[in-house]
Amino acid sequence: MSTFHINSKKNDFSDIVLMPGDPVRAKYIAENYLNNFKQINKTRLMLAYTGYYKNKKISVMSHGIGIPSAALYVRELITEYNVKKIIRIGTCGAVRDDIKLRDIAIALGASTDSKFNRIRFNSHDYAAIADFNMAYNVFIASKKMNLKIHIGNFFTTDSFDTDSKMLSILNKYNIIGIDMETAGIYAVSSEFKVQSLSMCTVSDHISKKESVSSKDRESSFNDMIILSLETALLV
Ligand code: HPA
Numbered sequence: 001m002s003t004f005h006i007n008s009k010k011n012d013f014s015d016i017v018l019m020p021g022d023p024v025r026a027k028y029i030a031e032n033y034l035n036n037f038k039q040i041n042k043t044r045l046m047l048a049y050t051g052y053y054k055n056k057k058i059s060v061m062s063h064g065i066g067i068p069s070a071a072l073y074v075r076e077l078i079t080e081y082n083v084k085k086i087i088r089i090g091t092c093g094a095v096r097d098d099i100k101l102r103d104i105a106i107a108l109g110a111s112t113d114s115k116f117n118r119i120r121f122n123s124h125d126y127a128a129i130a131d132f133n134m135a136y137n138v139f140i141a142s143k144k145m146n147l148k149i150h151i152g153n154f155f156t157t158d159s160f161d162t163d164s165k166m167l168s169i170l171n172k173y174n175i176i177g178i179d180m181e182t183a184g185i186y187a188v189s190s191e192f193k194v195q196s197l198s199m200c201t202v203s204d205h206i207s208k209k210e211s212v213s214s215k216d217r218e219s220s221f222n223d224m225i226i227l228s229l230e231t232a233l234l235v
Contacts, residue, residue, distance in 0.1 A: 003080045005043060005072060012040040014050055014057040016085040016232050017077055018225075019070070021181065023047040023062040025089075029225055030060055046073065053229045063088070067116045067156065067184030074185050078192045085195045085235055087134070087228045088185055091217070092154070092177035092200035093162070095170045095207050099150055102212060102220035104227065105177035106130070106138055107154035107198040112183035114158045120187065128156075128186035131195035137234040138197060141227055149227075152176040154198070156183035167207055178206065195235065199224060 002008070020026055026047045030037040034051025041048035041061065048061035061077070063070040070088070077083040092105055099105065109129045117126040135151070142149045155175045162170070162178060170178065182198040189196035201220045204211040212220065 002043075003076045005046070006041050006048070006076050006080070007043040008040040008048065008081065010081070012050055013048070013077065013081040013083055014059040015083055016087070016235070017059040017061055017083050018228050018232065019061055019063045019073070019086060019088045021063055021065055021070075021090050025221070026060045026062040033225055033229060034058065034060070054233060056233055058229065058232055063181065066158065066180045067114050070181035071116065071184040071188050074188050074196070075192070078189070078194050083194065085134070085232070086185065086189060086197075087232060088181060088196070088198040089224055089228045090179055090181065090198065090200045091203035092179040093204045093206045094177060094202045095167050095175060099176060099202060099205070101202050101205055101210055102216065103202045104147065104149045104224050105154070105200050105202060106135065106149055106151045107177060107182045107200070108135055108151050110154040110156045110183035110186055110198070111173075111175070112156040114156060114183060116184045117187045120191070126187055128183040130186065130197045131189070134195050134197035134231065134235050138199065138227065138231045141230040141234060145227060145230065147223060147227060150176045154179060154182050156180060162206060171207070177202065197231070199228060
């Protein structure tokens, strides 16, 4: 069977899918963390794999950049492949002084400048939130791993470049991470009554004008991959 954007068989996916933005990351996770994995999608090179982590069947699939891309993959995974749990594992920008490059930020909720949720929510402001059970379990998993995490409100933007006025507003309102997908993923998950959680490593500190080299990105990403897999075992 295939859907508009995914060409996999009905039972190819686990009910839990880890979703990086980047297909190369999806391949990296399968090759380095999953046993007995197989590739289950390559349409548009939006790579997907299913394998086993500590005997639990887990899938990983990239969702691309931005709400429109992420939301359509999430929706098709839910409606056509019976996926029940989604963990986004991405990168984000930061503005707060106490949040450093490579830190892990968990989106308890996500504000947005995108119209995507308003289009679906009769022009009103939808409070896009993480699944509580998943948020609870990522906290437990982080304690077990002795890993410091930030938990709070994200800002999901349609424009990668954030101007200085908006940056000071984000700081004022205590935003911990800036990304381009979370608010949409949370709304679509809620619409279809499935659980989702978004976590990101900080790849750039926007106010300090700092960013992580691609090599360093990898090591901080590894902690987050393990955190997401350990969370997946608990939910
Ligand atoms: N802005 C938006 N999305 C991002 C950023 C950013 O600075 N960094 C990683 N994803």
